[in-house]
Amino acid sequence: MQGYVRPGNSQPAWLFPFIVISVLFLSVLPLARLAMVGIAAFASGGVIDVLSEPLLWQATYYTMVTSVLGTIISLLIGCLFAFLLTLTDIRGKGPLSFFFVLPMMIPPQVTALAWVQMSGPSSPLLKALSLAPPLGSPQSLYSVGGIALLYGVQHAPLVYLALRAGLMTLPRDGVEAARLSGASSLRVFRDIILPLSLPGIIAGAAISFVSCTGNFGIPAILGIPASIFTLPTLIFTKFSAFTSRTFGDVAVLSAIIAMISVAGLMIQDRALRGRDYRVIGLSGANAAFELGPWRLLFTPFLWTILFFMLAAPFFALVAGALVPAYGVPLSFKTMSLHAFQEILFRQAVTRTAFINSLSLAGATALGLLVVAVLAAYALARRRDAVSRIIASLIEIPYSLPGIVMAVAFILVFAAPIPVLNVSLYGTIWIILIAYFSSFFAVSLKPVVSAFHQLDPALEEAARLSGAGFFRRLFDIIVPLIAPAAGASVILVFLIACNELTISALLWSAGTQTLGVAIYNLDDSGSSDLASALSVLVVLMVVVMMLLLELLAKRLPKGVVPWRS
Amino acid sequence: MKTIVSAAALLAASLFAIPASAANLVLYTSQPNEDAQATVDGFMAANPDIKVDWVRDGTPKIIAKLQAEIQAGNPVADLLLIADVVTLERLKEEGKLLAYKSPEAAAYDATLYDADGYYYSTKLITTGIMYNTSAAMKPASWKDLAKPEAKGLVTMPSPLASGAALIHAQTLAAVPGLGWDFYKSLQANGAIAAGGNGAVLKSVASGEKAYGVVVDYLPIREKAKGAPVEFVFPSEGVSAVTEPVGILASSKNAEAAKKFVDYVLSEKGQEGFLKLGYIPARNGMKVPDGFPARDTIKVLPIKAAEALKNTDQDLKIFSGIYGSN
Numbered sequence: 001m002q003g004y005v006r007p008g009n010s011q012p013a014w015l016f017p018f019i020v021i022s023v024l025f026l027s028v029l030p031l032a033r034l035a036m037v038g039i040a041a042f043a044s045g046g047v048i049d050v051l052s053e054p055l056l057w058q059a060t061y062y063t064m065v066t067s068v069l070g071t072i073i074s075l076l077i078g079c080l081f082a083f084l085l086t087l088t089d090i091r092g093k094g095p096l097s098f099f100f101v102l103p104m105m106i107p108p109q110v111t112a113l114a115w116v117q118m119s120g121p122s123s124p125l126l127k128a129l130s131l132a133p134p135l136g137s138p139q140s141l142y143s144v145g146g147i148a149l150l151y152g153v154q155h156a157p158l159v160y161l162a163l164r165a166g167l168m169t170l171p172r173d174g175v176e177a178a179r180l181s182g183a184s185s186l187r188v189f190r191d192i193i194l195p196l197s198l199p200g201i202i203a204g205a206a207i208s209f210v211s212c213t214g215n216f217g218i219p220a221i222l223g224i225p226a227s228i229f230t231l232p233t234l235i236f237t238k239f240s241a242f243t244s245r246t247f248g249d250v251a252v253l254s255a256i257i258a259m260i261s262v263a264g265l266m267i268q269d270r271a272l273r274g275r276d277y278r279v280i281g282l283s284g285a286n287a288a289f290e291l292g293p294w295r296l297l298f299t300p301f302l303w304t305i306l307f308f309m310l311a312a313p314f315f316a317l318v319a320g321a322l323v324p325a326y327g328v329p330l331s332f333k334t335m336s337l338h339a340f341q342e343i344l345f346r347q348a349v350t351r352t353a354f355i356n357s358l359s360l361a362g363a364t365a366l367g368l369l370v371v372a373v374l375a376a377y378a379l380a381r382r383r384d385a386v387s388r389i390i391a392s393l394i395e396i397p398y399s400l401p402g403i404v405m406a407v408a409f410i411l412v413f414a415a416p417i418p419v420l421n422v423s424l425y426g427t428i429w430i431i432l433i434a435y436f437s438s439f440f441a442v443s444l445k446p447v448v449s450a451f452h453q454l455d456p457a458l459e460e461a462a463r464l465s466g467a468g469f470f471r472r473l474f475d476i477i478v479p480l481i482a483p484a485a486g487a488s489v490i491l492v493f494l495i496a497c498n499e500l501t502i503s504a505l506l507w508s509a510g511t512q513t514l515g516v517a518i519y520n521l522d523d524s525g526s527s528d529l530a531s532a533l534s535v536l537v538v539l540m541v542v543v544m545m546l547l548l549e550l551l552a553k554r555l556p557k558g559v560v561p562w563r564s
Numbered sequence: 565m566k567t568i569v570s571a572a573a574l575l576a577a578s579l580f581a582i583p584a585s586a587a588n589l590v591l592y593t594s595q596p597n598e599d600a601q602a603t604v605d606g607f608m609a610a611n612p613d614i615k616v617d618w619v620r621d622g623t624p625k626i627i628a629k630l631q632a633e634i635q636a637g638n639p640v641a642d643l644l645l646i647a648d649v650v651t652l653e654r655l656k657e658e659g660k661l662l663a664y665k666s667p668e669a670a671a672y673d674a675t676l677y678d679a680d681g682y683y684y685s686t687k688l689i690t691t692g693i694m695y696n697t698s699a700a701m702k703p704a705s706w707k708d709l710a711k712p713e714a715k716g717l718v719t720m721p722s723p724l725a726s727g728a729a730l731i732h733a734q735t736l737a738a739v740p741g742l743g744w745d746f747y748k749s750l751q752a753n754g755a756i757a758a759g760g761n762g763a764v765l766k767s768v769a770s771g772e773k774a775y776g777v778v779v780d781y782l783p784i785r786e787k788a789k790g791a792p793v794e795f796v797f798p799s800e801g802v803s804a805v806t807e808p809v810g811i812l813a814s815s816k817n818a819e820a821a822k823k824f825v826d827y828v829l830s831e832k833g834q835e836g837f838l839k840l841g842y843i844p845a846r847n848g849m850k851v852p853d854g855f856p857a858r859d860t861i862k863v864l865p866i867k868a869a870e871a872l873k874n875t876d877q878d879l880k881i882f883s884g885i886y887g888s889n
Binding site for chain 2: 324
C-alpha cells in the first residue's frame with residue numbers, strides 16, 4: 001500500500017482503496033462471475049447444447065439485423081437534426097432540440113406500445129378517424145422492419161447528442177476561408193464539415209448500435225407476437241421456462257450479446273484510429289449556413305418528423321387509455337376514464353411501481369453521486385496506470401447491455417451471501433446494486449470533467465491553513481462542482497426511472513418498477529391500463545425535463561444535454 | 565469512511581420505506597391485473613389486519629420465477645392461485661406445498677380439490693372460440709378453425725405463456741378426430757400461437773385476427789362492455805381449468821395464508837369471482853350473465869396424471885409445430 005499518499009497530494013489513506021473496492025464489487029465481481037459460469041457451462045458440455053439450438057442463431061441474426069438497420073435509421077434522423085440545428089439559422093432551435101431529445105427519456109416499451117396503438121387494425125386512434133385497415137390486416141410493426149424503425153426513433157437522440165457536441169467545436173476559420181474562396185454551401189459541407197464531424201457520427205453510431213443490441217422493451221412488445229426473438233428477449237423467455245440449466249444458458253447468451261457490443265465498440269475504435277482531428281482556430285461554427293428560402297421547407301419538415309415521433313404516438317396512447325373495451329371505436333360518447341381510475345385508485349401495483357422507481361432512481365442518483373465525487377477526486381489527482389484501469393473498469397458495465405449486467409448480478413446473488421446468509425435475489429437491493437453498477441459511468445462523467453477544470457490552488461490554500469479532507473471537500477470542492485453534480489444526479493435519475501431491461505429480470509413481488517408494471521399490464525392483455533400508466537409516466541418525464549430546462553440558466557454550459 | 569457508509573445506508577433505508585411486517589402475504593397469481601386486485605381487495609376488506617402483495621404473470625412464467633427464487637434460496641411467495649391443478653400436482657410431488665384441510669371444502673365436489681388438502685379449485689374456466697362480429701364465418705366446431713375461410717385469421721395462446729393453453733392442447737390432443745393432427749392443420753392454415761389469453765382477446769377484439777382460442781370469461785366480459793366479439797362453446801366440447809389455490813411449504817405466514825384459502829373458497833369469495841364473470845367452483849352458485857347453464861357446458865375430460873407426465877414432451881411437440889414461442 002505504499003505510494004498512495006504522494007507529495008503534494010493529501011488524500012486520506014482510505015480514499016483510494018475505498019474506490020478500488022467499490023469498483024471491484026460493482027464491475028469486476030459480477031463480470032468475473034458471469035465468465036466463470038460461462039466457462040463452467042463450457043467445461044460441462046452444456047454450451048454445446050445451447051450453441052446447437054437453431055433458436056439461438058436465429059436470435060443472434062435478428063439482433064444483428066435489427067441493430068444494424070436501427071443504427072442506420074437513427075443516424076439518418078439524428079444527423080439531419082444535428083446538422084440543421086447546429087449549423088443553420090433555423091428558427092425555434094430550443095423547442096426543436098428539447099422535443100427531439102424527449103424520446104430518449106421515455107421508456108422503450110412505452111414507445112413501442114404507443115406506436116402499436118397508432119397503427120394497424122387495432123388502433124383506437126385510426127378507428128376514431130375511420131382510417132383503420134380492414135379485419136385481418138397484420139400489424140406491420142410486428143416485424144424486423146418495425147423493430148428497426150423504433151430502434152431508430154428511440155436512439156436517434158443519442159446520435160444527435162454525440163454529433164452535436166462535435167459540431168459545436170468546429171473551427172469557423174475553415175468554413176470562412178472556403179467561403180471566401182468561393183466554395184458553394186454544398187462544397188463547404190462536403191469537404192470541410194463532413195470530414196471533421198466524422199468522429200461524432202462514428203461515436204453516435206457506436207452508442208446507438210450498442211443500445212440497440214441490448215434493448216428489451218421494443219423487441220418484447222413488437223417481436224414476441226411475431227415470434228421474432230432477439231438475444232435479450234430470448235434470455236427473458238429462458239427465464240419463463242426455468243430448469244436447472246437456465247443459469248448456465250443465460251450466461252452463455254449474455255456472453256454473446258457482450259461480444260456483439262464489444263465488437264461494435266472495437267469497430268468504432270478502429271474507425272477513429274490513425275486519424276488526427278485536432279484543429280486550431282476559433283471554434284463555434286454557429287449558423288454557418290443561412291437557409292434563406294429553404295427554411296420554408298426545412299422547418300415544417302423537422303416539425304413533421306417530430307409530430308410522427310412524438311405527438312401522434314402520444315395521442316394514440318391517450319386514445320388507447322380512453323377506450324371502454326377493445327375494438328370499440330373511440331368517440332366522445334364511448335370515451336371512458338375507467339383505465340385511469342383503475343390505475344390511479346385501485347391497482348396497488350401503480351403505487352408500488354412509482355414508489356419503487358422513484359426511490360430506486362433517487363437512491364441510485366444520490367448514492368452514486370457520493371461515490372462519484374470521491375472517485376473523481378481520487379482519479380483526477382492521481383494520474384497513473386492504476387487510475388486509468390479503474391476508470392475503464394467503471395466504463396465497462398455501462399457500455400454492456402443492461403440485460404448482461406442483470407444476468408451477472410443474478411449469478412452473483414443467486415445463492416445466499418456467505419457469512420451473512422441473507423439472499424438478495426428477489427429483493428429490491430439486487431436491483432439497486434445492478435443500477436449502481438450500470439449507471440456509475442453516467443454519474444461520474446460530468447463530475448470528472450468538473451474536477452479537471454478546478455484550480456488546485458484553492459484546495460492547496462485550504463490545506464496549508466490546516467483544513468482536513470472533509471472540511472476541504474464540503475467548503476471548497478462541493479460548491480465548485482455543484483452544477484455538474486446536479487446534472488449528474490438528474491441524468492442518472494431520469495435514466496434509472498425509465499429502466500426496464502435490468503428490472504425485467506430482477507423484479508419480484510413488491511419490487512416492480514414502472515417499466516415492469518407497464519410491460520406486465522400489456523402482457524396480461526390490459527393494454528388500456530398499460531396505456532394509462534404510460535401516459536402518466538410520459539407526463540412525469542416531460543415535467544422533469546422542463547424542470548431541468550428551467551434550471552439550465554444556472555447550470556454550466558453543456559450540462560443539460562439538449563441545450564446549446 | 566464509516567460515516568459515509570452509514571450515511572449512505574441511512575439514506576437508502578429512509579428511501580425504502582417498504583413495509584416488511586409479519587402479516588404480509590405474497591400471492592403469485594395468473595389472473596388478469598384487475599381481477600387479481602379485486603380478489604385481494606375483497607380478502608383485505610374481510611381481514612383488515614393482513615396485507616397482501618401480489619404478482620401477476622402467465623402460469624408457466626410465474627412458476628419459473630418461483631423455481632428461480634427457490635434455487636436462489638429466497639422463495640418470496642406464500643400462496644399460489646394459478647390456472648391448473650396439473651402444475652400444483654407437480655409442486656405437491658416435489659414437496660413444495662403445505663397441506664391444509666379447509667372447513668369450506670364441504671361445499672365442494674370431491675373431484676375439485678386434493679384429498680390431502682394441498683390445493684383447492686376455485687372456479688371453472690373453459691377454453692372455447694371467440695370471434696370478431698365482423699368475421700365472415702360463425703365457427704361452431706373446433707374444426708371450423710382449419711377451414712379456408714379462417715386462413716391466416718386464427719390466433720391462440722402459447723402453452724409456454726399460459727397454463728390454460730397447455731391444458732387445452734393436452735385435452736384436445738387426446739380427443740379422437742382432433743389430436744395433434746388438428747393442431748398441425750391449424751398451423752398449415754396460418755394460425756399463430758403467441759403470448760397469453762389477454763393477447764388473443766386484444767388481437768380478435770381489435771380485428772387483427774378474426775378468430776381466437778381463448779378462455780371464456782374474457783370475451784364474455786368484454787362483449788358486455790360493448791366490444792365487437794362473441795364466444796362459442798364448440799360442439800366437440802371445451803377444455804377446462806379450475807384455477808386452484810395452494811399454500812407453499814416455505815411460507816412464513818402459513819396462518820394468514822390459510823385465511824386466504826378459506827376466503828376464496830367461502831361463499832363471499834366465490835360471489836366475488838361470480839361478479840368478475842367467472843363460473844364459481846362452489847356448489848349451488850349461479851353462473852355469470854352471458855353464460856349457458858352449467859350442466860349444458862360439455863367439458864372434455866383430461867387425465868391429470870398423464871398430463872403431468874407428458875408436459876415436457878407435449879410442450880416440445882407444440883413448439884415443434886408452431887416454432888418456439
